[in-house]
Amino acid sequence: MTTPAAATSESSHAASTTGAATARTGYAFSRFGALWTLFALTLRQHVRGKRWMIMGVLFLLPAGLAILIRSTTNEIYTVVPEFLLAWMFIPQVLLPLVALVYASGIIQDEQEEQTITYLLMRPTPKWAIYLVKLAATLVTTSVLVALFTAITYAAIFVGIDYSADNAAKTIDLAAATDRCLTTIGIHVLAVVAYSSLFGFLSIITRRTLVIGILYIALIEGITANMPFGIRLGTVIYYTRLIAYRAMDFVIQHRMGRVENLSAEAWQFDLKKDPHLLEHPDTATCLKTLLIASAAFAVLAAWQCARREFHVKTPEKE
Amino acid sequence: MHSPPQGQVARPAEVTAVVAFHEVSKWYGNVIGINKLSLEIRPGVTGLLGPNGAGKSTLLQLATGQLRPSQGTVRVLGEEPWNHAALNRRIGLCPEQDAFYEWMTGWDFVYTCARLSGMTRRDAHGSAQEAIAAVGMIGKERRAIRGYSRGMRQRIKLAQTLVHRPDVLFLDEPLTGTDPVARRDLMDIIQRLGREGKSVLVSSHVLHEVQSLTPNIVLINRGRLVAEGHVRQIRDLIDQHPHQIVVECRAYRQLAGRMLAWDDVEGVRVLESGRGVMVETRSPDAFYSRLPALSLEDGLAIEAVYSDDDNLEAVFKYLVNG
Numbered sequence: 022m023t024t025p026a027a028a029t030s031e032s033s034h035a036a037s038t039t040g041a042a043t044a045r046t047g048y049a050f051s052r053f054g055a056l057w058t059l060f061a062l063t064l065r066q067h068v069r070g071k072r073w074m075i076m077g078v079l080f081l082l083p084a085g086l087a088i089l090i091r092s093t094t095n096e097i098y099t100v101v102p103e104f105l106l107a108w109m110f111i112p113q114v115l116l117p118l119v120a121l122v123y124a125s126g127i128i129q130d131e132q133e134e135q136t137i138t139y140l141l142m143r144p145t146p147k148w149a150i151y152l153v154k155l156a157a158t159l160v161t162t163s164v165l166v167a168l169f170t171a172i173t174y175a176a177i178f179v180g181i182d183y184s185a186d187n188a189a190k191t192i193d194l195a196a197a198t199d200r201c202l203t204t205i206g207i208h209v210l211a212v213v214a215y216s217s218l219f220g221f222l223s224i225i226t227r228r229t230l231v232i233g234i235l236y237i238a239l240i241e242g243i244t245a246n247m248p249f250g251i252r253l254g255t256v257i258y259y260t261r262l263i264a265y266r267a268m269d270f271v272i273q274h275r276m277g278r279v280e281n282l283s284a285e286a287w288q289f290d291l292k293k294d295p296h297l298l299e300h301p302d303t304a305t306c307l308k309t310l311l312i313a314s315a316a317f318a319v320l321a322a323w324q325c326a327r328r329e330f331h332v333k334t335p336e337k338e
Numbered sequence: 339m340h341s342p343p344q345g346q347v348a349r350p351a352e353v354t355a356v357v358a359f360h361e362v363s364k365w366y367g368n369v370i371g372i373n374k375l376s377l378e379i380r381p382g383v384t385g386l387l388g389p390n391g392a393g394k395s396t397l398l399q400l401a402t403g404q405l406r407p408s409q410g411t412v413r414v415l416g417e418e419p420w421n422h423a424a425l426n427r428r429i430g431l432c433p434e435q436d437a438f439y440e441w442m443t444g445w446d447f448v449y450t451c452a453r454l455s456g457m458t459r460r461d462a463h464g465s466a467q468e469a470i471a472a473v474g475m476i477g478k479e480r481r482a483i484r485g486y487s488r489g490m491r492q493r494i495k496l497a498q499t500l501v502h503r504p505d506v507l508f509l510d511e512p513l514t515g516t517d518p519v520a521r522r523d524l525m526d527i528i529q530r531l532g533r534e535g536k537s538v539l540v541s542s543h544v545l546h547e548v549q550s551l552t553p554n555i556v557l558i559n560r561g562r563l564v565a566e567g568h569v570r571q572i573r574d575l576i577d578q579h580p581h582q583i584v585v586e587c588r589a590y591r592q593l594a595g596r597m598l599a600w601d602d603v604e605g606v607r608v609l610e611s612g613r614g615v616m617v618e619t620r621s622p623d624a625f626y627s628r629l630p631a632l633s634l635e636d637g638l639a640i641e642a643v644y645s646d647d648d649n650l651e652a653v654f655k656y657l658v659n660g
Contacts, residue, residue, distance in 0.1 A: 048465070048503070050427070050456040058453035062439075069441050135437030139498065141404055142431045143454040146423040326421065329405050331366075332435060 055145050056153050063157035066130070067123065073165060076119050080169030083110050087176035095182070099191040102177050104270045104282045107170060107204050112257055116166065116208055117237040120215030123162050125229035127154045127220050128325065135332045147330075148322035155220050155318055162216055163209045170208050174201035203267050211260045214310045217317035218256070224321045224328065248288040256313075259306040261287045266303050355413075356381055356506055356537040357401050362410035364396055364561075371396035373561040374410070379539055383532035385548030385555045385569070386541040393561040394541040395434055398508045401539070402431045414506060427455065430504035432496050434511045434541075438483045444494045445470065445479040448501050455502035462501075469497040474523055488642075489520025496527065507531060509540040513547050515642055518629040525550055544645040545572065546581075546622045580604060581622040585629075586614035586642040593638050600628065614641075 067073060083106035090102050128151065131137035140150055178197035192200070223229040245255040252258040261283070270282040284291045289300070301309065355378035364372040372393050388394050399405040400412050403419030403426070412418060417425050439447060448469055452462035470479045473493040478486075483494065492512055499507055509528065513521050528551055531538050542548045548555060549569045557564040557572065565572060587593045594606045594615050602621035609616060619625045622645075633640045 048457050048461045051458050052456060054458060055454055055456040058450060062450060062454075066439070135433075135435040136439060138404070138431065138433045138435070138437075139451060140454065142402060142426055142429075143451070144423045144426045144456055145454070147421070332433070332437075 050144070055143065056149065059140070059145065059150065059153045060157045063154045064161065067157070067161040072122050072126075073161070076115075076122060076165055077169070079118070080111075080115055080165065081172070083107065083115075083173045084169070084176035086110075087173060091177075091181070097190070098272050099177055099181065099197075100270055100272060100282065103174070103200070104286070106177070107173050108261075108264060108270065108283070109286065111170065111173065111208065112211060112260060113242065114237075115169075116211050117215045117233075117241055117256075119162050119165055120212050121219045121230065121233040121237065123158050124155070124216040124219035125223045125233060127151065127158055127223055128330070129223050129227065129229065132330055132332060137330050138332060141330065146326060147328070148326040151220075151224070151322045151325040152318065155216070155321070158220065159213055159216055162212045166208045166212045167205045170205045171201060174198075174204070200268055204264070207260050207263050207267070210263075210307070210310055211256055214256045214314045217314040217321075221317040221321040221324075224324045246288060248290065253301075256310065259301070259310050262297070262300055262306050263303050265289065265297065354381075355379060356415060357539065358411075358413045359397075359400070360411045360413075362400065362407045362412055364393075364400060364405060365408045370561050372400065372407075375558070375561065375563050376410075377556060377563055377566065379537070379556070380554075381535075381537045382554060383528065383538045383540065383552035385552050386539055386558065387543070387545055387548050387555055387572075388541075388558040388564075389543050392543075392559045394543075394558065395510055396561070397558065398431065398510050398539070398541060402426075402429060402508055427502060428504055429506045429508065430499035430502065432499040432507070432509040432512050434514070436488070436491060436515075438491065438495070440484040441482065443480050443482055444475055444486070444490070444497070447483060447494060448479070448497045451498040452501040457502065465501050465503065466497075469501040470494075472500055473497045473527055487517075487520075489516045489524075492516055492520065492524060496524065500531075504536070506537045507539070509538060511541055511543070513542065513544075514644070518626075518633045518640055518643060521547075521643070522630050545569075546626055546645065549623070550626070580618045580620055581625075581645065583617045583619065583622065583625065583643065583645050584609065584614060585617060585640060587638055587640045588613075589638055590614050593632075593640070596632065596636065596638070600625070 087102050087106055090097060128137065131140060141147065145153075174197060178191075178194060178201075181191055219229060219233050222232060226232060241255050241257050245252045245257045245261075265283050265287065272280040272282065274280065281291065283289070289297060294300075357377075357379035359375050359377040362372055362375050363370065375393075375397070386394050386397065396405065400407055401414055401419060403414075403422055406420045412420070414425060415428055419425055419429070439450075442450065445466065449462055449466040452465050452469075453459070455462075457465060470476060473496050475490065475493050475497060478490060479494075483491065486494065492515075496509070496512060499509070512528070513524055516524060525547075528538060528540060532552070540548065540551060545555075553569045554567075555569045555572055556566040585593060585597075590608060590613070594608065597603050597606050597615070597617055602619050602624050603617055604620065605618040607616045607618075608614075617625065626643075629640065629643060632638055
C-alpha cells in the first residue's frame with residue numbers, strides 16, 4: 022500500500038504546497054476578481070428575486086399613507102406623518118423585515134437551491150464567501166432603504182404649502198431634504214446592524230425566519246419600547262437616540278404648548294433627565310451599532326468556515 | 339490496505355494515488371454515510387459504483403472537501419481537502435443535483451464559474467469557450483439554462499467542472515437522466531478527459547455505464563468498500579443475473595415490438611405508469627449499444643434509460659456475504 026505521505030512525495034500530481042498548485046493550474050489567479058464576481062453574482066440574484074418587489078410594495082405603504090393623510094386634511098403638522106411613518110413604522114417594522122428577508126438567505130438560499138456547491142468548489146474560503154455575500158446584501162438592503170425612505174419623505178413634503186400661513190406646521194424643502202438624508206443615514210445604519218444579526222442567525226439555525234420574526238416582535242417591538250435597561254440590547258434604541266439628538270420632532274401649538282413626539286413615544290423621561298445624560302451619547306450609539314454589526318459578521322464568518330453545508334441529493338430525497 | 343472479499347485485482351503499487359482514503363468514516367448523527375473506508379484512486383478514469391444510498395455522493399463530497407471526515411484522513415493530490423480552498427483550483431466537481439442559476443445562459447454560468455475560480459476576464463473568456471466546446475454546447479450556450487434539456491444541463495454542468503482546467507475531476511452520476519445520444523457523447527467526453535491525462539472519478543449506480551468508461555472500478559455499498567479492481571470479475575458476477583433496464587419512450591408499444599426482436603432480450607414489460615418499458619436482458623452491453631441507433635434512425639424518441647438497482651443490489655449482497 023502506498024501511504025498518503027508517500028503519495029505526497031511520489032506523485033507527479035501531488036504538489037503539496039499552494040504555490041505549486043498555483044504553478045500547475047496554468048492561469049493567473051485573481052483573488053479580487055473571484056470575490057468581485059461573487060459580489061456581483063449575489064447582487065444579480067437579489068435583482069432577479071421577487072423579494073425586492075415584495076419589499077418595494079411594503080415600503081410604498083408609508084408613502085401611500087402620507088399621500089392619504091395629505092389628501093384628507095391640511096391642518097396637520099408635517100412632523101406628525103414624518104414621525105409616525107419614517108420614525109415609527111419604517112424602523113419598527115420595515116427595516117428589520119427587509120434585513121431578515123435578505124440576510125436569512127445569504128447562504129440558505131444557495132443551500133436550498135443546491136447551487137452552493139458551485140461556490141464551495143471554488144478557491145475562495147467559506148468565511149470569505151459569507152462576508153462577500155453579506156457585503157452584497159448590505160448594499161441591496163441599504164439601497165432599498167435609502168430609496169424608499171426618500172420616497173416616503175417626498176410623499177410627505179413635496180408640493181406642500183410652504184407659505185407663511187402654513188409655516189408653523191411645516192418646514193421648507195431644504196430642511197426637509199436635510200432631515201431626509203439624516204433619516205436615510207440612520208436607517209442604513211440600522212439595516213446594516215439587523216442584516217449582520219440575521220445573517221449570523223441564518224448560519225447557526227435553519228429557522229431564521231421564525232426566530233427573526235419573534236425577535237422583531239418581542240425584542241425590538243416590545244422591550245425597546247420599555248423604559249428599562251433591557252432596551253440597551255436592541256438596535257432600535259440606539260437609532261432612536263441618534264435620531265433624537267440629530268433631529269427634533271417637536272410641535273409648537275398655537276396656545277404655546279410644546280409637544281415632543283419622540284420623547285413621549287420612545288419613553289425618554291425628559292422631566293427627570295432633560296438632556297438624556299443617563300443614555301449613551303451619539304458617538305457611543307454609533308460605535309455600539311458598528312461594533313455589534315462587525316462582531317456578528319465575524320462570528321458568522323467564523324461559524325461558516327467551520328460548518329458543513331449539506332445539499333439535498335436525489336439519494337437523500 | 340483494506341482487502342475486499344472478492345473482485346479485487348491488484349494494480350501496480352508504483353502508481354501513486356491521486357485520492358487516498360484512510361480508515362475514513364462519516365456519520366450524519368446516528369446514520370453512517372461512510373464506514374471505515376480505505377481506498378486509493380490512481381490516475382486515469384475510475385468508476386465508483388454503488389446502489390442509491392451506498393455513500394457515493396458522501397465519498398465524493400469528502401474528497402472535494404465539502405464534508406469533514408468524522409474519522410480517518412482523506413487526501414487529494416497529497417493534501418487534506420477539508421477547508422482547503424486553494425486545492426479547489428486543481429480539482430473539479432460535477433455535482434449530482436440538477437441545480438443551476440436557472441436565469442443564466444449556459445455561457446454566463448460557465449464564465450461566472452471561471453471568474454469565481456479566480457481567472458482574469460481574458461482567461462475566463464478563453465477557458466469558458468474551450469469548456470463549452472469540449473462538451474459540445476457551441477451554438478447553444480447563449481440560451482437560458484432553464485430552457486435546456488436534461489442532456490444539455492448535464493453537459494453545461496460538466497463544462498463548469500472543466501472550466502478552470504483541474505487535474506482531478508469528480509463526476510457524480512453525470513449520465514443520470516440523459517437520452518442515449520447525450521449519454522454516448524458524455525461518455526466520449528469523459529473518456530477523452532482520461533486520455534488527456536486528467537484523473538477522473540465518476541460515480542454511477544449502473545455498472546454498464548461505468549464499464550463503458552473504464553475497466554477500473556470501485557464498488558461500495560452501505561458506506562463500505564465492497565470490491566475494487568478490474569470490471570471483468572465484477573461483470574462475471576453480475577451477468578449471472580438477468581439485467582433489468584427501464585426505457586422511457588412515449589411510443590413504448592412500438593419500442594417494445596422492436597426490442598422483442600432482439601435475441602438478447604428475454605422479456606419486455608410495459609411500465610404501470612405507461613411511460614415506457616422494462617426490458618430484461620442477459621447482454622446489457624449489446625442492448626445499450628443498439629439504443630442510440632434506435633433513437634436516431636427509427637425516430638423513436640427515447641426520453642430516458644436507466645437500470646434498476648435490484649440486480650446490482652443482488653451482486654452487492656453476494657459480494658458482502660462472500
